[in-house]
Structures are given as C-alpha cells and as structure tokens.
Amino acid sequence: MNANQPTPVAHVPAGRVVARTTPLDLPDAATDPGTLLDLLPAESPLSWVRRGDGIVAWGELARVEVGGDGQFAHAEQAWTRLLRTMTVHDDVRAPGTGPVAFGSFSFDPASPAGGTLVVPRVVVGRRGPLAWVTTLAEEDDDAPQPTLAELLRVGAAPVTSPGPVTYTDGSLTPEAWLDVVADAVARIRDGAVDKVVLARDVRARTARPVDPRHLLARLAERFAGCWTFSVDGLVGATPELLVRSEKGLVISRVLAGTVRRTGDDDADLARAAHLSHSSKDLEEHEYAVSSVAQALSPFCTSTNVPETPFVLHLPNVLHLATDVTGVLAPPGASSLALADALAPTAAVCGTPTAVARDLIREIEHLDRARYAGAVGWLGADGDGEWGIGLRSAELDPEDPHELRLFAGCGIVAASVPDDELAETEAKLEPMRYALDG
Template sequence: MTSLIPVTTTRLGDHLPLLDLLPDSAPTAWVRGGEGLVGWGVHATTTVSGPHRFADARHWWQKQLETFAVTNTVHGNGTGPVLFSSFSFSPDDVSVLVIPKVIVGKKGDKSWITWVGSDPQPILNSERADLPKTSVTWEVSESSDEAWKSGVKTAVDRIHNNGLDKVVLARDVVGTSESAIDARSILKTLAAEYPSTWNFSVAGLVGATPELLLRLTKSMVTSRVLAGTISKTGDDERDLALAASLARSSKDLEEHEYAVRSVADAIEPFCTSINVPESPFVLHLANVMHLATDVTGALAETLAHVDAFTILEQLHPSAAVCGTPRDKAAALINEIEAISRGRYAGPVGWIDAAGDGELGIALRCGQIKGDSIRIFAGCGIVVGSDPVKELAESEAKFIPMRSALL
C-alpha cells in the first residue's frame, strides 16, 4: 500500500510581505492589497484541454487530494492543500494546473504556511535582493493595427446584420529582452501601481486583473463584472467629468448590461437568491476607469457537489470576454480574431480542498517564455463602437504590462 504524503498547515507568527517571499523557482501568486496566496516549487502539475477541461481538472485535483494526509490547524478558505489554476479561454488551448510545494497565505489578521512532504517547516526569507527591472523592446506593426481595426469594423457590421449584440475582440503585442524575464519584478510593480487589482502568476502567465470572475466561500458566490472603459487623463477634475460621462454612456451601459446579465444567468441555477445592483459603479484604476457591478448569490444548500469547477464551467466565457449571444460571439472570434488567446481571458486563481476558491479573468497580463513576453488587450464591440476609439482603448489596456516592463 502506498503511504500518504503529509501536507501540513500551521499559523505564522509574523505577517510577511507575500510577494517578497517568492524565489525564482516556479513562482505562483494570487495577491490583492497584501492579502492572498503565494507558492513556489512544484509538487505536481498537469494540463487539461477540450470541452470538459473543468471536469477533468476537478478529477485530477480530487485524485491528488486522495494521496494527501492533511494536518491543518488553521482552517478556512485557502488553507490546507491548494491548486493554482490557469484555464485557457478556448477549449482548444491548454490549461495549466499546479500544486506548489510551499504556500504562504494571509487574510486579515491571520497568516499561515502550508507545505507538502515530510520535511520540517520551511524557513521563509523575505529579504531578497532587489530585482532588476526588465527592459523590453516591443514589436511595432502598423499593418496589424489596421488589420485589427478592420476586424472591429467587420464585427460592427455583423452586429447590425446577424443577430449579434456584442463581441469581444483581442489583440497581442510581443516584447523581447536581453535576459530572461522574471515574473516577480512584474508582480511587485503591478501590485504597487494597481493596488485594487488581483496580481497573479501561474506557469508564466503574469498580470494584474481588475475582474473577479468567481469567489466561492461558505456557499456565497461573488463575481465582479467589468465592461465599459474610458482612459484617464491624470487631471483629477477632468477625470471626474469623464467618469460621469462613462456612467451615462449608452454604448458603455449597453456593453456592461450584457456582461452582467451573462454572469447572473450563469450562477442563478445554483443559488436561492441573487443580488444584482440596478446601476454599475465606476471603478478607478491608475490608467483607466471601468463600469463595474458586483453580483452576489447564496448557493442552494440542496445542491450537492457544487464547487468552483462546476460554476466556472457555466460562467466561462462570460460576455465580458466573449460576447452575446455566447455561441455567435465565439464563432465570430474564431473567424476574425487571427490570434490564439492561450490562457489570456481565461479563469486564473486558486481552488482549495473544499472546492472553494477565488479566480479572476486573466486580463492585463502577459505570457512569459524565456526572454520574450506576449501581452494582450481586448475590447467589447457593440453597435456604437468606433474602430479608432477601440484601438486607443486597447492601447490603454496594454499600459499596465508595458509600464511593468520598462
């Protein structure tokens, strides 16, 4: 009989800065405002793809849990063994699952460490040498800009003539460096400049998303929906006026309503009650402002075996990253987008042994591959969209990753 693998979780006396703990060995992270989870080392990892990737991920995670002997004196979400997940946007692309060897968490006044194996509790080191910023040279292609604007025009034409309400189109830019790109320096810069976002790193995909796709905790479901964007000027008075115009914009409100409705419709079958605010609020980030709505629901106690994987399967892809109706939007994306999104715009975050978790949509992010990085931006296209303005909006959405790689 195969012996079980010890997994130990215990409290930490000190509240250590999570991102400062990360070594360069497979850093994983999900951190917002100094709270969250970081991990390193790889106990186990796998990939899943295809239309059943969420169910396949659950099956693999449950099989891994069966091999563990867990000692957890802390309890609560994110304690014990944790799976970091980075799912692809399309079922045709590869999703990555990682169980780190060491995980450190912080929530409120509680900090803890989890480690896999029979070794003594790992010694933590938060006093690492400063990480040099990576200087990246970006590819510039006017022809690709023109091609993307042409795709926006095609999308608007289809919306007029083909029963499509909204479609989200993405574009990418590739940058190269003289040395290997380190996710840790990107994470620390993004955390400092965009403190209200969720900073993430899983298998080379690193970024700072403002959009929480799913938080499942003690039978409560939460999703923060963003759709509708305007760039900031840096002038406070001017930006307040722009925020007011965004909140009144019929084009942006229409785009936002599609995204909110798609999330509410997806979680409703699992809930006894749902709260959808009548009007969005304006979320201010360092470079842009978004229309935002927090949708919440109470999970029905009569539904057995509903976990984060179950809800993700229904939530993804939401109208915020795909469109409405979903099938028609996805078909148009496949036809005209001309890039593989990979894990961009897919769910990213963590899931614990109870099936609870916190996952965002992988936005404002890039995929690192050695000395190169591919960053992404997407825009929601509706009947009132203008190709020139959408291109400018996409450039604004590139700014967080570009500035983290100066």
C-alpha cells in the same frame, strides 16, 4: 498539451502526501503589503495577491494538464483524486489554508494552450491579521515546517529588471486590427451578434531574462486593487473576478464599459459621470451582467444583481462595474465548476456566447491562449477564487526574453474602431508599466 486530448496528463506523487498548515508571524499587510510577493523565488512563482493579502507559492508537488471542452471538469476530477491521497493537518482553517491548487485555463477550449493545475510544495498566505504556511510533502519526508527566517531566504536572490524592452506587432498590425473591428461592427449592425469582444496581442522582447517577480512587484504596487497573479507563465493584475466562492457565498465582479483616465482628477470625475450615462457602455455592461447572472442562478438559492453599475477607478482606466452575488444551493458546486459555468462571460466573449465565440475564431486571428481565461486557485473544500486573466502577458517558456501582451474590448453597434484601438492601448498599459523600471 494538445487540446484534443480529452484525458488529463497528471504528474502526481506515487504515495501518500501530508499537507500541513501552521500559523506564521508575518509583518502586517498594512505596514508591509509587499511581504508575500517578497517571499517568492524567481523560478515558476505562483501568486494570487491583492492589497497584501492572498497566497503565494512555489515548488511543484503535482501538475495536471488538461485541454478541450472538458478542461475544467478534468482538472477538478484530478484534484479530487489527488486529495484522496492526502492527509491534512490544518491548524489555521481559513480560506486558502490546507492544500491548494493554482490553475489557469485557456479562453477557448480549442486552444493548444489548454489548462493547468499546479499543486505547490509551499504556500504562504495572509488574510488580515492571520498568516500561515502550508507545506505539502511525501509522507516519508519528515522535514519540520519552515520558519519565517527560512522562508525569507527563499526569495532572497535579488530581483532583476528586464532592462530595455522592444515592442513589435503581434498577430495583426494595429491597422489590420482596425479592419477586424470594422468588420465586427458591420456584422453586429446586420444582426449576426449583439456584442463581440475582440482582442489583440503585442510582442515584447526584453534585454535581460524576465524575472516574473519584477513584474509582480510593480503590478501589485501600482494596481493594488487588482488581483496580481502568476500561474504557469501567465502574469498579470486583473480587476475582474470571475468568481469567488467562500463558505456558500459567491461573488462575481463584472466589468464592461471602459474609458481611459486622463491623470487629472477633475477631468476623470467628469469622465466617470459620462461613462455611467453612456448608452454604448451601459449596453456592453448589461450583456456582461446578464451572462453572469444567468450562469450563476442554476447554482444558487438566491442571487443579487444590482440594477445600476458603479464606476471602478483604476490607475489607467475607469470601468463600469457590478458585483453579482449569490447563495450557493447545497451541496454547493466547487469554485472551479462555477468558473466552468461562467467562462467565458460576455465581458470577454460577447452575446450570444456561442455566436460571439465563433466570430472571434473566424475574424480575430489570434490564439488568446490563457489570456481572458480563468486564473486563480482552488482549495480542498472546493472554495477558491478565479479571476479573468486580463491585463496580462504570457511568458515564453522557451525564451525568457519573450512575452506576449494582450488586451481587448467589447464591440457593440455603436463602437468606433479607432476608439477601440485606443482602449486596447490603455489596457496594455499595466503590463508595459510592469516591464519598465
């Protein structure tokens, strides 16, 4: 939708809706971590899955499209209005049961991409030994809850691979992007800004139409510790949790400071040790942690901000990581309101935020759309999980052979453009891997 359009566009049912959650006898995540994703249909799958747990969904009961500065607030208002039309029967009562909305929001509120909430018709979730199905239907629809056998038939159509992929430059050539990074370093050294995160895109064209389930399955299998998401054409596996809010406790996993892995365990351990002492990476990380801690603290009675980061090992890269936690002050802001307050963090924008965002608008030459924005889900009680939409690609709604892959990195005074370009290549690897096979 048009980012300047302040009022949300909502496609919602005219009458009352019944949301019904019942237990489901799914195979254990330990024996079959792929089960949730295996249920998905090829058409517009919704997913938020990590290590076999999470929620997947399909069908569209309602859709809300927002844009501009109030994108989160408008989405939340629409969700609250929709909930008033619902009768909820929840026999399971766990995070993710009852009605949920999946959402994804643009990094820059001025982006024409805007944000979307999708309220699915069927949700299947799992959390450890607990599994459930939620259906959302118009009140006069008296179809019984689907059985496991019926659910398994939804995703029965074979997953197709995209075949050979051709990659071409995105909005800038790699050489032009190096100049942008050099420009940013010069401005940082001049004192215009402390840190700015610069991103680039790469276009991919596939021989066969993209089946998002192919991407999701490969991402979930290789990047099991990340959140594998699919919302409204944005697909990826993010290691970075903007915020999870659950029963009054909030957590944000902050990542900033990165080194590529070598594939050799001993060499990687040496790199991890180097990363945790690198003043350039620690500086980048500190900006990101303080931006999250500052944004969370007005909502919390207490927060815990560890003094030193740990090193998060992913298959492609190592990151400096800090889990910031807090106790929500009553009555408790919703997870979407928290995402609104937190986004964009300095991990994907810079410090100070407003100056960094203006600099990105001026020199990056990229519409990030929903890359690096918030992506996740929201429940009826406001709890939910929102990741930062990294290690991701946007599927072209007009052409199922086309995608845009994105990656970026934090630039500080000590950054070297060639190293930053190499870092973006390392961060593009998950989506390139997803498209393979």
